[in-house]
Amino acid sequence: MTCDPNFYRDTQKIFLLLHQRGLAYQAEAEVNWDPVDKTVLANEQVDASGHSWRSGAKVEKRQLRQWFFKITDYKHELLNDLAALERDSAWPNRVTSMQKNWLGKSEGANITFKVEGGQQDTTEPITVFTTRPDTLFGVQYLALSLDHPIVTKQASTSTDLGIFLESARSAGPDSKTGYLLPNVGAYNPLRYVTAGSSPTNKPLPVYVAPYVLSEYGTGAVMGVPAHDARDYEFWKQNGTGSVLKVIEPLTKSRDFTEDQAFTGLGRLTKASEEFAGMTSEQAQTAMVETLASVTGQAEKVERWRLRDWLVSRQRYWGTPIPIVHCASCGAVPVREENLPVKLPVLGDTQFTGRGGNPLETATEWLNTTCPKCSGPAKRETDTMDTFVDSSWYYLRFAHSAESQEGQSFMPVDVYVGGVEHAILHLLYARFMAKFLSATPMWSHSAAKETTVEPFSKLIAQGMVHGRTLTDPDTKRILKPDEVDVSSIAEPRIKLSGKAPVVTFEKMSKSKFNGVDPAECLRKYGADVTRAHLLFSAPVSDVLDWDEEKISGVQRWIARVWQVVHTVANHNIATMAPDAARMNLTNDVEAELWKTVQATIKSVDHSFSQTYSLNTIISDLMQLTNHLTKVTSSTNGNVESDIANIPPSMAATLYHSCSALLRLMAPITSSFTEECWSILHTQHSGPTSFAFQAGFPTLDGSLERLQSRSQPCAVQVNGKLKFVTEIAVPPEGLAGGELQKWVLKRAFESDVAREVMARQGWNVSGAKKIVVVRGGRTVNLVIGK
Numbered sequence: 001m002t003c004d005p006n007f008y009r010d011t012q013k014i015f016l017l018l019h020q021r022g023l024a025y026q027a028e029a030e031v032n033w034d035p036v037d038k039t040v041l042a043n044e045q046v047d048a049s050g051h052s053w054r055s056g057a058k059v060e061k062r063q064l065r066q067w068f069f070k071i072t073d074y075k076h077e078l079l080n081d082l083a084a085l086e087r088d089s090a091w092p093n094r095v096t097s098m099q100k101n102w103l104g105k106s107e108g109a110n111i112t113f114k115v116e117g118g119q120q121d122t123t124e125p126i127t128v129f130t131t132r133p134d135t136l137f138g139v140q141y142l143a144l145s146l147d148h149p150i151v152t153k154q155a156s157t158s159t160d161l162g163i164f165l166e167s168a169r170s171a172g173p174d175s176k177t178g179y180l181l182p183n184v185g186a187y188n189p190l191r192y193v194t195a196g197s198s199p200t201n202k203p204l205p206v207y208v209a210p211y212v213l214s215e216y217g218t219g220a221v222m223g224v225p226a227h228d229a230r231d232y233e234f235w236k237q238n239g240t241g242s243v244l245k246v247i248e249p250l251t252k253s254r255d256f257t258e259d260q261a262f263t264g265l266g267r268l269t270k271a272s273e274e275f276a277g278m279t280s281e282q283a284q285t286a287m288v289e290t291l292a293s294v295t296g297q298a299e300k301v302e303r304w305r306l307r308d309w310l311v312s313r314q315r316y317w318g319t320p321i322p323i324v325h326c327a328s329c330g331a332v333p334v335r336e337e338n339l340p341v342k343l344p345v346l347g348d349t350q351f352t353g354r355g356g357n358p359l360e361t362a363t364e365w366l367n368t369t370c371p372k373c374s375g376p377a378k379r380e381t382d383t384m385d386t387f388v389d390s391s392w393y394y395l396r397f398a399h400s401a402e403s404q405e406g407q408s409f410m411p412v413d414v415y416v417g418g419v420e421h422a423i424l425h426l427l428y429a430r431f432m433a434k435f436l437s438a439t440p441m442w443s444h445s446a447a448k449e450t451t452v453e454p455f456s457k458l459i460a461q462g463m464v465h466g467r468t469l470t471d472p473d474t475k476r477i478l479k480p481d482e483v484d485v486s487s488i489a490e491p492r493i494k495l496s497g498k499a500p501v502v503t504f505e506k507m508s509k510s511k512f513n514g515v516d517p518a519e520c521l522r523k524y525g526a527d528v529t530r531a532h533l534l535f536s537a538p539v540s541d542v543l544d545w546d547e548e549k550i551s552g553v554q555r556w557i558a559r560v561w562q563v564v565h566t567v568a569n570h571n572i573a574t575m576a577p578d579a580a581r582m583n584l585t586n587d588v589e590a591e592l593w594k595t596v597q598a599t600i601k602s603v604d605h606s607f608s609q610t611y612s613l614n615t616i617i618s619d620l621m622q623l624t625n626h627l628t629k630v631t632s633s634t635n636g637n638v639e640s641d642i643a644n645i646p647p648s649m650a651a652t653l654y655h656s657c658s659a660l661l662r663l664m665a666p667i668t669s670s671f672t673e674e675c676w677s678i679l680h681t682q683h684s685g686p687t688s689f690a691f692q693a694g695f696p697t698l699d700g701s702l703e704r705l706q707s708r709s710q711p712c713a714v715q716v717n718g719k720l721k722f723v724t725e726i727a728v729p730p731e732g733l734a735g736g737e738l739q740k741w742v743l744k745r746a747f748e749s750d751v752a753r754e755v756m757a758r759q760g761w762n763v764s765g766a767k768k769i770v771v772v773r774g775g776r777t778v779n780l781v782i783g784k
C-alpha cells in the first residue's frame, strides 16, 4: 500500500512540511557505503565485521550529501514522554529502556587538553567529551576519530597515516587498531593545575582510532584503561606500561584485578592527589569546577546519542524525494499541486543488476523545470527510506482519502509488533506523530493539549520456537528423514532406535525445526491452529510449537460440537426470554448461568484489558466442560428424554450455548458459524450469524447468583481437607434434612472426589458427621 502513489503523495506532502519548517535538510555526512549495491546502508544493515547484510561486500565509510530529518529537535519530548508510556506498563519495559538507550542522554563534561609537538604545527588543543571526569587522573592517552581536524592535517603530509586511514575506514566500530601520532603529546589539564609543568606531568600519547565516532561528542576521547573496558582493550593492544588505577570500589568485594577494568563508580585513590577520598560523584563536580575556574579547560555539557535521521537512499524503489535542483535557485520543493512525483516506469535494461540508482539514467524523468524560475532543473534522484512510509501509515488506517475526520481516532489503542521494532520504527513513528500533531494534517485539538503518542498500548508478541531434535550421542541436530516421527510424542532415531533430545529453539533452516503453516492448516484447520497458537502461551512470551498438544484443542472443539448438537435437539420452542435467568430457582441452571456470566466477565476483561488471550481459551474450555456436564445429565442418553427436559432448563442451556459460541467467534470463526447454524436448525435464531449476534453482555445476574453460593469447609478427623463452593441451603432446612442436603453438594465437586479417592475415604463409612454454621463447615470422623 505504501507503494501506491495515493499513499506516497502524502509521504511527499509530509516531506515538504518538514522541509518548510527546516526539519528536512541536506548535509554532508559520513555514511556506510555498499560498493557492490552502490547504496547507503543504515548502521543496522552492517554486520559486526563491517559487511553489508545484503551484498556481503565490505562496507566503506564515505562522505556524501544526504537528506536528513531533524529528529534531534524532538529529543526532549521523545525522552520525557516515555514516562507516560511506562505508566501501568502500557509499553513493555524493555522497549522503553531500549528507546532511552538509543536517545542516549548523558551528562558529562568537555575537557580540553593542551597539545605540543607534531610534524607540523599541531599545537591546537584537543577537546574531549567524557561522562567520567572523575577518572581524569587515570587518563593514559587520547584518541581521535578518523576525520578529526588534526588527523586530516597530519594526513596531508604523512603517507603512513594515509595508509592507516584507508584501512581503518573499513574497520568496524569494535576494532581496537590505532595509529600513534609521532611526536605529538597532550597534557592532562588537571595535572597542570596540581603540578604545573613539573616532570610528573608527562605528555600523553595521541592515537587515531576507528572506534572513536566523529559524530558523537567532539570526535576525541580520553583513554582511561583502568576504568573503561574498551580503553583497557585498546591500551593492551597499543599502549605501553601498566594501567593507572584511580578509582576503587566503595565496598572491597569487587576489587579491580589486573586483567579487567573497574568501570563502576567508587572512591578516588591516592593517585588522584588532592581529590583522593572523594566519591566519584563528588569528584565529577569538583574536578570540572576546579578546571573551569582555574584554567577554563572544562565545562559541563549534556550529550545525546540520537543523530538526525538519514532518509536518503540511492535506489529506485522508495518514495521519490519531491525536490528539484536548479542551477540558480538550488534545492526547490515541488509544488504541492504537482504531487505525487511518481516513479518513472523503466525498462528492464535500466535495471542493470550492477547496483546504482536507475533514476540517474532515467533522463526523461530526471530533466524537468524549476518551480521557481522555470529554468532547466534536475529531479532529486534519492528516494526515501521505507521507514518514512511506516512512520505514519497508522494514520492512514484511521483516515480515508475523502475525510480528515479519522485523526480523532488517534491514538491507536493497541499496537502489536515484534521487539525488533523497539527502536527504529517506534521511535520514527513517535517523532512523526509529534511533528504532525502540530500541523494542519493532524488538526485534532485534543492532541495539542496532551502528550502526543501514536500508540497507547504496545504488545510485543513472542516468537514461535520449533521442536529441535538432537542426537544424544553426537549432539548433532537431526534432519527430518533421520527420525521416525510416526508417534509425535515418542520420536525415534531411525539408525540407532534411540530417543532424540527434544528442545525448543528459534526456527531456522539449519536446525530443521521449521513449521509449515500451510501444512498445519491442512491438517488441523485454521480455527484449531489459531486457537492452539493463542492457547499455548501468553502473547508476549516465547511459544514452543508442540504439535502434540494441539490434540487438547481438538478435543475441546469436539466437545463444543457435541454440546451444540445436544442442545439443538432439545425442545426449545418454549424458550423463555433472557431476563428469566435473573430469577433462576433450579440449582443446576443457576450454577450454569453463573459460569456463563463469570466467563463473559473474564473473557471481556482479557480481550480489553490484559490481552491474556491464552486465559480466554481456558475460560471457554471451562464453560464448555460445565455445559458438557449439564447436558450429559439432562440428556441421559435416552432419546425420549431429550425433548422432555423442563422448558426453563432448555432455555438456560440454549442461552448458555449461544453465549459460548459468541465468545468463541473471534477465535474459531468458521467453526462457530457452523455451530450457530446447527443450534438454530429447529427454530430460527435471532440472527443468521453468530458474529451478527454480537459479543454477549452481562445481564446483571452474576452478583445475585454468586450470593446463592457459600464456601463449605470439610474437615476430616479434625483437620481441614478442602473447601468447596455449595449453594446456599433453602430457608427452613435443618437437622438431618440440612445435613443430607449439604453432604450431597459438598461431596459432588471434583476436589472432594479427588481428596476422598486419594485417601480411600468414603462418606458413607464415616463414624460421625456434624454439619454446623448453616452448612459452612462439615466435620467427618473416619476410622481406620
Ligand SMILES: [Zn+2]
Residues within 6 Å of the ligand: 326, 327, 328, 329, 330, 370, 371, 372, 373, 374, 375
Ligand atoms: Zn530555479
